[in-house]
Amino acid sequence: MNKPSLRDVARRANVGTTTVSRVLNKHPNIAEATRGRVMAAIEQLGYVPDVGARHFRLGRTHAISALLPMIGTPFYETLLTALHDPVASKDYDLALFPLLGSQRVRRYRDPGALVYRADALVIVSQDPDELYGGPPPFRGPTVLVDVHHPGYHSVSFDNVGAGRLAAEYALSCHLPIVFLDGQDLPDAPGSPVFAARRSGILQTLGRHGIRPVLTVSVLPEQEGLRNAARDIAAQRPAGPFLLLAMTDDLALGVRQHLHDVNLHLGEDYSLLGFDGSAAAAAAGLSTVVQPVRAMGEAAAEVLLGALNGELNTLVQRQFSPTLREAQSTALRMTTA
Amino acid sequence: MNKPSLRDVARRANVGTTTVSRVLNKHPNIAEATRGRVMAAIEQLGYVPDVGARHFRLGRTHAISALLPMIGTPFYETLLTALHDPVASKDYDLALFPLLGSQRVRRYRDPGALVYRADALVIVSQDPDELYGGPPPFRGPTVLVDVHHPGYHSVSFDNVGAGRLAAEYALSCHLPIVFLDGQDLPDAPGSPVFAARRSGILQTLGRHGIRPVLTVSVLPEQEGLRNAARDIAAQRPAGPFLLLAMTDDLALGVRQHLHDVNLHLGEDYSLLGFDGSAAAAAAGLSTVVQPVRAMGEAAAEVLLGALNGELNTLVQRQFSPTLREAQSTALRMTTA
DNA sequence: TTGAAAGCGTTACCAT
DNA sequence: ATGGTAACGCTTTCAA
Numbered sequence: 048m049n050k051p052s053l054r055d056v057a058r059r060a061n062v063g064t065t066t067v068s069r070v071l072n073k074h075p076n077i078a079e080a081t082r083g084r085v086m087a088a089i090e091q092l093g094y095v096p097d098v099g100a101r102h103f104r105l106g107r108t109h110a111i112s113a114l115l116p117m118i119g120t121p122f123y124e125t126l127l128t129a130l131h132d133p134v135a136s137k138d139y140d141l142a143l144f145p146l147l148g149s150q151r152v153r154r155y156r157d158p159g160a161l162v163y164r165a166d167a168l169v170i171v172s173q174d175p176d177e178l179y180g181g182p183p184p185f186r187g188p189t190v191l192v193d194v195h196h197p198g199y200h201s202v203s204f205d206n207v208g209a210g211r212l213a214a215e216y217a218l219s220c221h222l223p224i225v226f227l228d229g230q231d232l233p234d235a236p237g238s239p240v241f242a243a244r245r246s247g248i249l250q251t252l253g254r255h256g257i258r259p260v261l262t263v264s265v266l267p268e269q270e271g272l273r274n275a276a277r278d279i280a281a282q283r284p285a286g287p288f289l290l291l292a293m294t295d296d297l298a299l300g301v302r303q304h305l306h307d308v309n310l311h312l313g314e315d316y317s318l319l320g321f322d323g324s325a326a327a328a329a330a331g332l333s334t335v336v337q338p339v340r341a342m343g344e345a346a347a348e349v350l351l352g353a354l355n356g357e358l359n360t361l362v363q364r365q366f367s368p369t370l371r372e373a374q375s376t377a378l379r380m381t382t383a
Numbered sequence: 384m385n386k387p388s389l390r391d392v393a394r395r396a397n398v399g400t401t402t403v404s405r406v407l408n409k410h411p412n413i414a415e416a417t418r419g420r421v422m423a424a425i426e427q428l429g430y431v432p433d434v435g436a437r438h439f440r441l442g443r444t445h446a447i448s449a450l451l452p453m454i455g456t457p458f459y460e461t462l463l464t465a466l467h468d469p470v471a472s473k474d475y476d477l478a479l480f481p482l483l484g485s486q487r488v489r490r491y492r493d494p495g496a497l498v499y500r501a502d503a504l505v506i507v508s509q510d511p512d513e514l515y516g517g518p519p520p521f522r523g524p525t526v527l528v529d530v531h532h533p534g535y536h537s538v539s540f541d542n543v544g545a546g547r548l549a550a551e552y553a554l555s556c557h558l559p560i561v562f563l564d565g566q567d568l569p570d571a572p573g574s575p576v577f578a579a580r581r582s583g584i585l586q587t588l589g590r591h592g593i594r595p596v597l598t599v600s601v602l603p604e605q606e607g608l609r610n611a612a613r614d615i616a617a618q619r620p621a622g623p624f625l626l627l628a629m630t631d632d633l634a635l636g637v638r639q640h641l642h643d644v645n646l647h648l649g650e651d652y653s654l655l656g657f658d659g660s661a662a663a664a665a666a667g668l669s670t671v672v673q674p675v676r677a678m679g680e681a682a683a684e685v686l687l688g689a690l691n692g693e694l695n696t697l698v699q700r701q702f703s704p705t706l707r708e709a710q711s712t713a714l715r716m717t718t719a
Numbered sequence: 720t721t722g723a724a725a726g727c728g729t730t731a732c733c734a735t
Numbered sequence: 736a737t738g739g740t741a742a743c744g745c746t747t748t749c750a751a
Contacts, residue, residue: 050522052728063738068730076736095520098495100728103439104743110497118479119460124453128483135490140497143454143479147464154471159434161446161476184431186386270665303639303666329606330639388744399722404746412720436744440727 051092059088071096109138111350112165114155115145116172116238120296121324122339126171126192129343130350137351139166146173158184167350174239175199188353192346194239200353200362202346206240209335209368210247213291213319216333216370218255220317222289222378225279226259227301229293230266244293244321260284265297272297276304287378288316295320295327295334298375302330317378323371333376335368342366387428395424407432445474447686448501450491451481452508452574456632457660458675462507462528465679466686473687475502482509494520503686510575511535524689528682530575536689536698538682542576545671545704546583549627549655552669552706554591556653558625558714561615562595563637565629566602580629580657596620601633608633612640623714624652631656631663631670634711638666653714659707667710674702 053071057064062081069077070085088094102108111134115123131141144162146152154160156179162168163185172193175183182198183189191201217224226248229241252258263278265271279290279301292298298320302312312318320327323336345364352358389407393400398417405413406421424430438444447470451459467477480498482488490496492515498504499521508529511519518534519525527537553560562584565577588594599614601607615626615637628634634656638648648654656663659672681700688694 065738078736095494097728098497098500099435099439099444103435104729106743108435108497117460118454118463119457121455124455124483127454127481131483131487135487140490142497143481145460145463145479147460147467151467151471154476158431161434161444161478164435268661273665325604329609401722414720433744440745442727
């Protein structure tokens with residue numbers, strides 16, 4: 048037996064297809080009796096509406112696609128959870144499309160890719176120009192998150208300001224600064240996030256005539272961290288220093304390996320990270336906090352606004368960093 | 384100007400719609416000249432095929448949906464990367480649908496949900512019976528990953544065997560055993576993974592007439608770990624002990640907090656985890672390894688087989704655990 | 720090698 | 736309150 052269609056239901060209930068459609072879509076002007084007959088027929092046949100056909104007919108999919116560089120980090124979990132709830136409450140479905148490695152980007156240049164079968168597109172942590180070499184092959188509203196571009200709606204974080212804030216706090220510690228820089232994966236498109244933070248940090252330090260006594264650049268991989276710890280141990284300044292790490296993950300990771308080479312947090316060095324992650328909070332790490340939830344919620348708001356056609360102008364929301372101080376920078380107290 | 388359709392292209396190129404369709408689908412029997420005219424028309428109009436309409440007509444979407452309990456952990460990143468490549472090379476698109484919290488499960492009971500607009504469904508780390516209270520509202524081939532169920536194709540990991548392996552190794556250390564159990568989130572459907580590992584562990588220990596001297600149950604949250612560390616410090620056995628943790632994350636997390644309460648790995652205790660994560664490898668943690676990549680690849684294979692209708696019987700592949708030994712259990716050497 | 724026309728399942732317009 | 740029918744954009748059969 049083939050999948051029953053709306054027509055089969057209509058025949059079974061002795062009504063027209065229009066009536067069945069109306070019942071399904073909860074139209075008001077339907078007699079309770081007919082409604083009952085239709086429901087019964089639906090039940091008996093085990094009819095399920097073909098959403099594909101509906102979407103085809105309507106030209107709208109009721110779907111939102113999110114294009115992510117990857118999954119596997121709490122940042123995206125938090126961001127997308129915050130984004131999901133508001134759009135789901137407006138009955139939009141959210142589908143995730145992680146790049147899962149950069150060679151897969153080619154797939155996303157095809158306008159026929161599944162990701163574009165959606166009413167709106169969210170691009171997270173990626174500059175569309177770098178991703179596509181131009182605009183995305185998508186006609187609907189597009190919102191950028193965690194990245195800024197003058198040509199799109201965007202919800203972003205002031206990473207330059209974050210770098211500045213970190214640098215100012217670092218300066219206030221009056222310790223020599225060791226900079227643990229993050230390096231992009233060789234084949235991935237360069238992350239604008241790291242570049243922005245880096246420039247905020249170095250400019251601010253420079254304005255005070257200060258440069259890091261040591262800069263170690265590390266890939267976001269586990270073995271890189273061990274090497275970084277070795278390098279720091281070998282080339283560190285004589286006394287205590289402040290270690291400024293580009294992300295909390297880097298900070299927490301290197302802390303472990305520094306321990307193995309006999310450098311101890313709170314005695315030999317202070318530690319400052321970026322992101323305000325839950326792990327940082329639990330570990331007592333001072334960090335520049337990024338309001339991830341708020342950004343996700345803001346993105347949802349922009350998205351829904353755009354879908355309702357309420358946005359006649361480009362929305363560019365930028366969130367500011369704050370600093371959360373914890374024990375990891377207590378050393379400053381001793382020396383300040 | 385409206386979106387141009389295949390008909391517009393046909394008119395522009397002075398051919399029938401059939402011909403345009405043939406050009407688009409690379410049919411062999413097309414004169415090179417006509418082909419050129421059609422391509423030119425496509426170019427001039429900026430025509431993009433409507434995939435929705437194509438899918439509607441064909442009844443197939445060329446999409447695979449993956450239903451995940453969450454994202455944000457390296458496990459899913461690895462698994463899905465391994466799953467993605469083989470299906471992408473067969474031109475299937477993969478869309479991710481994380482539950483992002485359990486109250487969102489209701490959405491997935493609706494047969495019209497976006498997730499079911501796919502040719503095949505992958506359910507990861509969830510028992511369909513618990514998720515839906517029955518079979519999923521989906522007609523196509525369905526493959527379970529990281530969980531086993533007699534009614535579905537499945538690619539799973541022998542978690543009971545993993546527990547057994549861990550317990551046997553633990554016994555060989557001849558140290559009192561402290562068991563750091565994982566607890567499910569209160570509102571989430573219970574993970575069969577933890578239950579299976581736990582039973583493998585306890586049964587094996589029991590068979591040797593041994594019970595953990597202390598069992599601490601912890602939520603997979605950061606503050607829970609601190610409390611766990613406190614409890615362990617307070618109630619631990621007199622001498623050195625072996626800490627058996629339900630996951631690497633738990634193991635690595637608690638290690639940090641144990642350090643804070645003056646219990647040191649390699650001196651006061653040995654540590655054994657589960658999962659074989661990259662973080663475990665980097666931290667020198669002994670662990671029961673799960674072949675995540677291989678599982679993802681196997682899932683892709685099953686999926687493609689089912690889509691080609693090559694599977695006339697249920698496929699149930701189960702992967703076995705192996706043990707990776709590292710410094711974290713070196714204490715056994717001293718005492719054995 | 721090419722084209723006309725039917726038809727996929729749904730909704731919306733216009734009748735009644 | 737209800738129904739007939741056209742239309743959405745595409746692929747496919749059948750015929751030329």
